[in-house]
Amino acid sequence: MIASVVGAIARKNFNAGLRFDSTQRSVLPISDGKHERLLYLHIPFCEQLCPYCSFHRVIFEENLCRAYFSALRKEILLYKKAGWSFSGVYVGGGTPTVMLDELKETLKLASNEFPLKSISVETNPNHLHEDSVKILIDSSVSRLSVGVQSFDDDLLRKMGRYHKYGSGEEIAQRLKWVNGSFPTVNADMIFNFPTQTNTVLQTDVETLLAIGISQITYYPLMVSDYSREAMLKALGGKVSYAREKQFYRFLSERLSKRYHHSSAWCFSQNSNNNTAIDEYIVDFDEYAGIGSGAIGFLRGTCYANTFSIKDYISLINEGLFPLAATKIFSPADKARYNFMMKLFSTSLSFRDMEDSWGHVWQELLAFRLAGALKMGHEEIRLTARGRYLWVVLMREFFIAVNNFRDHCR
Template identity: 35%
Template sequence: MAIDTTLNPSAQQAQHLMPNWQVHMTDKIMQYYIDRGLTVDPVILKSPPPPQEGHQYLLYMHVPFCHTLCTYCTFHRFLFKEYKAREYFKNLRAEMQMAKDLGYDFQSVYVGGGTTTILQDELIQTLELARKLFPHIREISCETDPKEIASPLFKNLQGLVDRMSIGVQSFDDSILKLTDRTKFGTGAEVYDRIAACQDLFPTCNVDMMFGFRGQSLDMIARDMELIRQLNPKQVTTYPLMVTSETRKSVKGMIAAEGQELSEQYNTILGTLGQHYRQLTSWTFGRTGDNEGIDEYVIDHDEYLGIGSGAFSFLGDSLYVNTFSLARYGQRIQSGQMGTERRREFTKHQILQYRLMLSIFAGRLSRKYFREVQGVNLDTALLKEMLGLRLAGAIRQDPTDPDKLTVTTVGKFLGLVMMKAFYSGMDNVRAQLRAPLKACDM
């Protein structure tokens, strides 16, 4: 691999977007609302509710298997055993058929994990069924890791997957060692694999990670320069997320906080941001058109999840499928879908959630809240809007009374809020996984 790693001078000029106290205060406010709202209660249901006329839904599929388990990952996953994974894919396809029988139709599909491509023949069969059951599908997004893309069978996903997201995290070998990801290859090996396969799909997204304590600005700038040279269509730059379950673990000790996180983020804006259009607080696109967004919740108010541990948001409620593989199989084989938990939200909680997503997406529109949510944004979320203005996160678009501009400070604030929100979701996963026994896996 012959690459030029000359650093952008802006990497040496990173500024604080928010002081430590403001980052910590945002975290505390988010934690307050997460503790109040992100809980789920047991529920006895044969299936989630049927679709509502005129509503659009995304289909989320979860594949909870990995060859090895990364220490910093809190997603729902199990060590791979082929016979269990093949039985699981069979049940996943059966649950998808149940969704069809309920009356659901989908234009977008997101396959998450785990390692979604761990059995590529099963995944291909599942995606082919999805396109058959739901002929209006326009986009299928899928996740994978740098080792899977080296498989000779990987190219068979061409034509089925529209957006492939590859979890690289960093090209720096010291960060790969810190996160126990040298098992996927060195930074140079991963770079070469992506260069060889990224043209297989209309959109190749490279997932990068920042927010490590001791991760220098030069290290981040070098990663961003390597991305520029690879020139994938889309890049996602996640901050390391620490949950209450892992705060005292190794993961908690390696996480950057406050101004250090702000400086790292500003370095990304000053390097990658010069070559890509910013799509959300942490996603960048080469063109911005027809790329798909890594965080599917932004453009889909409602989504149906299938598979063990999958989440659905339908109407005013969050639904969660059983985290037990055994229980999931039993439910599907008895003609029931996987849903076993539910949380109903108030209108104000839903409005706060959509406001957070709007800030994160950098697209805040009074028209959306008026026409979709049926409220006046400035009065329904009076305190929240005042806080955003005082923080310098938003300002009025002078060309359109319905639009508010999300500032650079606002984008960082959106990142901090989404980081806290996803950490809260990880806490829910950790709590639901805690009671699992060997017979559930």
């Protein structure tokens, strides 16, 4: 009941909050010279397109992809010239490892230009082979995140992944082989597929435990409004939120025995708080979005680059930032965003909120009364119930982001 109410309120607020103004001229804020920020690079190319996917992606085409990577490097230099600096890089997609020579050159440029402490790269199971892994290790990649979703062959077939990436057993073998090659190897998994049974979920979890993978991100199935029909047709059925809660409880209990909660849905072997996770928006208060369709958040301004790859390349070649829309957050927006993101990592130190508690007292009170928060001397922590409520909140946040992307494409 409480989860349904939280979900409904979050859905309404996030969809309203992600309405950007594309009529105003979009400008990037001025840099303040600090460098504890993240550089997000978006690679929108995939060898084949999954019909239900809401990410900004197009079919791979070599010439266009090379021109795109070249523009990406120019955009990195535009940020450098404007005085921005970064301590981490996250490469997401699409499929970032679709052209390894271009990725390598781009990471080399970023490493030369900025004092990087971490580099995260997303990939797919078919790109886990000796040559690619060597290039990524040589490029100082500290975290490799592999899109697995499930090891169940029936589900992989429904998602159109079986013929692309192989059977569940083949994927498990590749993961086992690559685990240990980087400080963190993450497996992206999904729970609450319409046809997923308790047994299928338990078998997936036991496979991950047998591999001993260093990090697991277990997303709840997220269906954006625009892709709902295609996704549910492909996966065969409806999404049940009652089962989502039951599945999450199982995951949390089973994985907590061997892993630490890096976020409500990310489980890491390393209990170090600095372990990077997929949701870089939790690790970094601010991030620049580089590439077509990338979303950034710098100095209180949230912005999106153009979703047209051709326009993106042309604008960059003219020496312009390719912004399509911006939204300036009010102090109250910023406080609520901070409250939600920090608590997603399961704790919020009083220092993190500084003097902005006045903007979130209602949320604080409501979640405290719902039994979601535990107050300590220096921080607030999520309870087990709170972790599931934050799964609901973040599920709705990412669905709203996907709706925004679908709307812009």
